[in-house]
Structures are given as structure tokens and as C-alpha cells.
Amino acid sequence: xxxxxxxxxxxxxxxxxxxxxxxxxxxxxxxxxxxxxxxxxxxxxxxxxxxxxxxxxxxxxxxxxxxxxxxxxxxxxxxxxxxxxxxxxxxxxxxxxxxxxxxxxxxxxxxxxxxxxxxxxxxxxxxxxxxxxxxxxxxxxxxxxxxxxxxxxxxxxxxxxxxxxxxxxxxxxxxxxxxxxxxxxxxxxxxxxxxxxxxxxxxxxxxxxxxxxxxxxxxxxxxxxxxxxxxxxxxxxxxxxxxxxxxxxxxxxxxxxxxxxxxxxxxxxxxxxxxxxxxxxxxxxxxxxxxxxxxxxxxxxxxxxxxxxxxxxxxxxxxxxxxxxxxxxxxxxxxxxxxxxxxxxxxxxxxxxxxxxxxxxxxxxxxxxxxxxxxxxxxxxxxxxxxxxxxxxxxxxxxxxxxxxxxxxxxxxxxxxxxxxxxxxxxxxxxxxxxxxxxxxxxxxxxxxxxxxxxxxxxxxxxxxxxxxxxxxxxxxxxxxxxxxxxxxxxxxxxxxxxxxxxxxxxxxxxxxxxxxxxxxxxxxxxxxxxxxxxxxxxxxxxxxxxxxxxxxxxxxxxxxxxxxxxxxxx
Numbered sequence: 167x168x169x170x171x172x173x174x175x176x177x178x179x180x181x182x183x184x185x186x187x188x189x190x191x192x193x194x195x196x197x198x199x200x201x202x203x204x205x206x207x208x209x210x211x212x213x214x215x216x217x218x219x220x221x222x223x224x225x226x227x228x229x230x231x232x233x234x235x236x237x238x239x240x241x242x243x244x245x246x247x248x249x250x251x252x253x254x255x256x257x258x259x260x261x262x263x264x265x266x267x268x269x270x271x272x273x274x275x276x277x278x279x280x281x282x283x284x285x286x287x288x289x290x291x292x293x294x295x296x297x298x299x300x301x302x303x304x305x306x307x308x309x310x311x312x313x314x315x316x317x318x319x320x321x322x323x324x325x326x327x328x329x330x331x332x333x334x335x336x337x338x339x340x341x342x343x344x345x346x347x348x349x350x351x352x353x354x355x356x357x358x359x360x361x362x363x364x365x366x367x368x369x370x371x372x373x374x375x376x377x378x379x380x381x382x383x384x385x386x387x388x389x390x391x392x393x394x395x396x397x398x399x400x401x402x403x404x405x406x407x408x409x410x411x412x413x414x415x416x417x418x419x420x421x422x423x424x425x426x427x428x429x430x431x432x433x434x435x436x437x438x439x440x441x442x443x444x445x446x447x448x449x450x451x452x453x454x455x456x457x458x459x460x461x462x463x464x465x466x467x468x469x470x471x472x473x474x475x476x477x478x479x480x481x482x483x484x485x486x487x488x489x490x491x492x493x494x495x496x497x498x499x500x501x502x503x504x505x506x507x508x509x510x511x512x513x514x515x516x517x518x519x520x521x522x523x524x525x526x527x528x529x530x531x532x533x534x535x536x537x538x539x540x541x542x543x544x545x546x547x548x549x550x551x552x553x554x555x556x557x558x559x560x561x562x563x564x565x566x567x568x569x570x571x572x573x574x575x576x577x578x579x580x581x582x583x584x585x586x587x588x589x590x591x592x593x594x595x596x597x598x599x600x601x602x603x604x605x606x607x608x609x610x611x612x613x614x615x616x617x618x619x620x621x622x623x624x625x626x627x628x629x630x631x632x633x634x635x636x637x638x639x640x641x642x643x644x645x646x647x648x649x650x651x652x653x654x655x656x657x658x659x660x661x662x663x664x665x666x667x668x669x670x671x672x673x674x675x676x677x678x679x680x681x682x683x684x685x686x687x688x689x690x691x692x693x694x695x696x697x698x699x700x701x702x703x704x705x706x707x708x709x710x711x712x713x714x715x716x717x718x719x720x721x722x723x724x725x726x727x728x729x730x731x732x733x734x735x736x737x
Contacts, residue, residue: 177201180344180382181259181288187420188704189213189254193278195240196220196261200228207231208528210700216250241271246278253278258287260380263318269330276334276387284422285336285385288344292321295354295376313379327381336385339422343378351377390423392441393711396470397428399448405601409630410475410503411448413526414706417699421707435468442714445470446501449477451486452493459731462496466721466731471713472497477523479507479626495727498720499713503628510626515727517720519709523630524699525637528690529609540570541679544611544640546577546604547631553617553624553645554582560665562587564672571676575607609638613675613682616644624648632659633697636689641682643671658692660685 176198185192185206190213194203197217207215216234219225229235238245240261256275262268272285279285290313297313300306308316322330324341331338345351355362355373362369397415399407412428419426425441427433436443445465452458465472474497480490491514494500499517502508508518545554554561565572565588574593576583583595596607608614614635618624629652632642642649642659653659660682662668675682713720725732 177205178259178288178382180342181257181286182206183416183420184286184340184342184382184384185255185257185420186284186422187417187700191250191253191280192216192255192257193218193250193253193275194232194257194259195275196259196264197225197228197232197235199224200231200235202257202259203228204231208530209526209698211528211694211698212700216253218245241265241267243274246275250278252280254280254283256283256285258285258289260288260290262287262289263315263320263322266319268320269334272330273334276336279387281387283387284339285331285383287383287385288380289322289327289383290318290380291323291343291378293323293375294379295351298376299354324375324378324381327383331383331385336387337389338383338385339390340382340384342382342384344380344382345377346379348377384422386422392423392425392438393418393444393707393714394425394436394438394441395427395444395446395710396433396436397426397446397448398433399428399430401448405604406477407448408601409523410477411446414521414524414699414703415446417526417703418707418710421703424707435464435470437468439469441469442711443468443470444710444714445472446475447472447497448475450474450493451489452496453486453489455492455730458493459496459728462731466724469717471499471710471717471720473499473501473519473710473713475501476507476511477503477628479510479623481510482623496724496731498724503630504626507626517713517723519706521702521706522697523628523633524697524702525633525693526699528637528694528698529605531639532609540568540572541612541675541682542573542575542610543613543615543643544575544577544608544635545579545582545615546608548578548598550579550617551581552621553619554579554585556619557617557665557668558582558585560669561672564669564676568676572672575611577604577607605634605638608635608640611638611640612679612686613643614640616642616649618645618647618649620647629653632689633693636686636693636697639683639686639690641675641685642689643668652696653692658685658688 182202182205187210192213193216195218197203197219200217203215203217207213215232217228217232218236218240219228220239222237225235225237265271294313307314328338351373355369359369362372395415395418397411399411401407415426415428418424462472474493481487494511494514500511500515501519501521503523505520508520512518569589569592574586574588577596578598586593616631624647627648629649632644632649632653635642642653644653644659644661646661646663650661655661660671662671
């Protein structure tokens with residue numbers, strides 16, 4: 167029988183999102199062609215990912231993607247005789263239903279886990295409405311995949327899944343239903359409702375049990391107190407919320423016993439008293455103390471630790487500087503992007519955590535991206551005329567010398583676009599846009615142009631633009647201001663101190679464009695090895711849990727700093 171290739175190459179996004187992002191060793195049983203592991207390695211390039219696959223053909227494909235592939239039967243007691251140990255996560259994507267003795271097999275595999283290790287599994291639901299509908303008609307269709315896969319040996323419901331994991335001594339941290347075509351489930355249950363009532367069955371309970379096609383289960387060897395993180399941002403452009411809140415929160419959500427919510431308009435507070443609760447508030451400015459303090463009061467009463475996210479030098483906005491300082495004093499803690507910014511803020515609030523910007527996942531690069539003559543430069547920024555204006559004459563001089571070699575993609579800054587001395591066909595402009603479009607435009611370029619003047623404000627900035635561009639393999643042409651702290655000149659970037667040096671680098675790349683492309687590859691390696699969310703997610707989680715565990719003391723410190731909040735003295 168020919169292999170169903172799509173079966174072996176599918177990536178289950180819900181399963182992928184539950185593999186902890188800080189895992190050092192992952193074993194995926196039933197890895198197929200390695201699609202899931204390949205997707206995970208884009209998020210955590212430093213992981214040692216081991217695949218187990220019974221079928222030689224997909225196993226051969228997986229060996230080109232994963233770090234190690236074991237060909238064999240998952241139920242073979244000698245399968246891991248090669249001393250696989252201290253595994254952080256065991257992954258079973260639609261596998262347990264194919265085993266003769268799934269719980270015995272899983273029990274043996276648990277011996278591989280580290281003390282903090284997890285099991286992440288996707289298991290089909292035999293209570294699904296389509297199964298019930300077919301049974302009522304006396305049918306059991308055999309198919310190549312799905313609920314009626316002809317190779318299934320075992321069937322599970324939510325109740326039997328919970329029972330099986332608990333009998334193995336595992337604590338279930340999450341059991342997430344995967345629901346598709348809910349309207350079909352509703353229609354089925356509505357037709358059955360009179361019969362359900364006659365049997366004393368609650369139609370809503372039947373709907374809840376028959377809607378999930380599968381369950382994704384996260385379980386561990388130990389219980390963990392749940393951490394809930396709510397993120398709130400009303401900042402424009404929306405990309406700032408994406409980078410500073412949504413992506414880090416998505417990284418956190420991969421860890422066990424964590425729950426994440428993100429809002430941009432309004433928020434509802436969780437009332438669970440048994441959870442550790444963090445409220446991440448991106449760049450608020452408490453201009454109106456009465457109304458702002460009421461919001462802080464409501465958060466404190468609900469049991470939240472309030473953490474402000476801040477990523478720029480607050481001294482830049484002189485007209486509202488007192489309000490920004492009030493903001494820093496009036497919350498439990500601040501998170502920032504750089505140590506320089508942390509030192510500036512600590513006099514107002516000693517609880518400051520430093521979490522540099524990072525990529526959640528490396529992009530997949532197009533293999534034909536470099537199939538063109540010349541180099542295309544990318545520039546995307548707001549309010550940066552003071553940074554590029556001193557360089558524009560020398561930049562234009564080089565562009566005029568080789569107008570057929572250079573091209574430019576510009577986002578946001580119309581004045582910079584107009585100032586470029588290039589033929590219209592050699593430059594493009596996109597006004598302020600969403601983050602996805604911003605990255606899409608960047609991905610089509612070869613070089614990122616990153617100019618910054620030597621100012622106190624710029625020294626407080628993060629190197630986010632370099633990280634984004636580097637992840638796409640762009641060569642980084644950057645000022646030594648700020649970027650010299652993280653980039654190595656001539657290795658991961660080409661740094662310039664003045665206009666003449668900028669022009670020198672451009673001339674060099676015009677003569678040897680492959681040097682720019684090589685720098686781009688090295689920049690991507692830098693991001694891969696140093697600038698991924700996977701590198702800091704455990705530290706971020708530990709900081710949030712520590713803050714929440716000290717809620718009483720932090721409330722006292724907050725009331726001492728800001729006595730006006732004394733009405734919130736709930737502990």
C-alpha cells in the first residue's frame with residue numbers, strides 16, 4: 167500500500183504550541199517526515215529533537231530535518247537502548263490510538279523524562295458527533311486517516327484520557343479540545359435533543375463532549391500552580407504590541423500551567439483566587455491620577471501584579487515626563503528591553519526586569535531570494551529624519567554611481583523615500599502598515615539600513631530592527647551607535663561611524679555582493695543562537711512567578727511609594 171504522504175507531513179498547530187519552548191531535548195514518537203519537529207526547531211533552534219518512526223520512508227525524510235531519528239516500533243521495550251535520557255518533552259501526535267498497549271508503552275517512556283519533563287499528546291475523540299452519527303446508522307467506514315483510520319487499535323473519550331494519564335501518576339496541566347465545524351455538531355445535537363431528554367442527558371453536555379475532534383493533553387510528573395498573564399496594549403503601531411507582548415506571551419503559553427490573554431480595547435479581570443496573576447500593561451501614562459488609580463485599585467483587588475512594559479527613554483517626552491514617572495511608581499514592577507533603561511527607571515521602582523526583544527520563530531527563507539542582479543536595501547522606521555539626514559548625501563552619491571545595482575524598499579518614512587536619488591522603478595514605498603506586511607517587505611530585501619545618531623534616546627533603544635532583519639538573512643548595515651553592543655563588525659554586521667565609512671561599505675558590496683549575502687547568513691545565525699524567545703522564556707516565567715508569590719510584600723511597597731493607593735490594601 168502506498169504511503170499517504172500528507173499524513174506524515176501534517177503539522178498540528180495546537181500540538182506545536184504546547185511543546186515547551188525552553189525544551190533542550192524532545193522525543194517525538196511517530197514523527198512522520200519530521201514536519202512538526204522542523205516547525206518547532208524554527209522556534210527553538212538549540213533543541214536536540216529526536217524522532218521515532220516505524221516507517222522507513224518518512225523516517226528517511228525526517229532524518230534530514232531532525233537531529234536524530236530512531237526507526238522502530240514505539241512499543242519495543244529496547245527502542246531507547248541508545249541511552250536517551252533527561253528528556254524534557256515526550257510528544258505523541260495521534261499515536262496512542264495506533265498502539266496495542268498505549269498506557270503500558272507510555273509508562274515505559276516516562277522513565278526517559280527529566281524531573282520537570284512533560285508529555286504532550288494529541289488524541290482523537292471517539293465521542294465525536296460523526297462517530298455517533300455513523301453508529302446510529304450501523305456504519306463504521308474505514309478511511310486512510312482521521313477518526314475512522316483503518317489502523318486505529320484503541321479509542322478514547324475525554325474521560326478515558328483523563329483516567330489513563332492519572333493512573334500513570336501524571337498531573338494534567340491542560341486538556342484542550344480541538345473543535346472544527348461546530349455548526350454541524352449543534353445541528354446533530356438539536357436533532358437528538360428529544361431523545362437525549364428522554365434518557366436524562368443534558369444536550370449541552372452532549373454538545374461539549376461530541377464537538378471536539380481531538381484533545382491535546384499536557385501532563386507532567388508534578389503539579390504546578392497556574393500562572394495567568396493578561397496583556398493589554400493600545401499602542402500604535404500595533405507591531406509594538408505584537409513584539410513586546412503577544413509574541414513573548416505566546417512563548418510563555420507553551421509552558422505548562424500557564425494561561426495567556428491579550429486585548430487591545432478592553433479587558434475583563436479573572437476572579438480565580440488560586441492562580442498567580444500578572445497584568446502586563448504596555449506603555450500606559452498616568453496623566454489623570456484619579457481615573458488611573460481606580461484602574462490600578464481594581465487590579466490589586468482582583469489579585470493581580472501590575473507590570474508596565476516600557477521600551478524607550480522616558481525623558482524624550484519632556485511634557486509628560488512627570489506622568490511617566492508617576493506611572494513607574496504606581497505599579498508593582500516594570501519590564502524593559504535594555505539594562506541602560508532599567509538603571510534609568512530603578513530610582514522610581516526597584517522591581518525592574520530586563521527582557522531584550524527576540525524572535526518567536528525564525529522565518530522560512532525563499533530559496534530563490536538571491537536570484538537577481540544587485541542588492542535591495544530595506545529601511546522601515548518612523549520619525550528618524552535626524553538619523554538619516556546626515557548620511558543622505560553620501561548615500562545618494564553611491565546610489566547615483568550604480569543606479570542599476572541598488573534598489574530600495576521604504577516603509578513609513580515618505581521624506582526618506584523622496585530624498586533617495588534613485589529612478590522611480592528602483593525604489594518602492596509602503597505607508598504605515600501592519601506587522602505582517604512590514605516583515606513581508608523586509609523579506610524581499612538583501613540589506614537592512616539601520617542608521618542612528620549618537621543621542622541619549624538612541625542609546626536607550628533596543629536592537630529589534632537588527633534582530634528582525636537578521637532573522638530574514640539580511641546583511642546589517644548599521645551605525646555603531648547602539649548596535650556595537652550586540653553586533654560584531656565584519657562578522658554579524660557592517661558597522662559605520664560616519665558617512666564616509668557608510669559609502670565605503672556600499673562600494674565594497676557593489677564590487678563583491680556575495681560578501682553582503684554572507685553577512686546576512688551570519689546575522690541569521692546570530693539571531694538563531696542568541697536572540698530567540700526560547701532563550702529567555704524560562705527566565706521570564708520565573709520572574710512573573712516570583713513577583714506573584716511576593717504579592718503581599720509588593721502591595722506594601724507600592725502603597726508606601728504611592729499612599730494615594732491606600733484604599734487598595736487588600737492582600
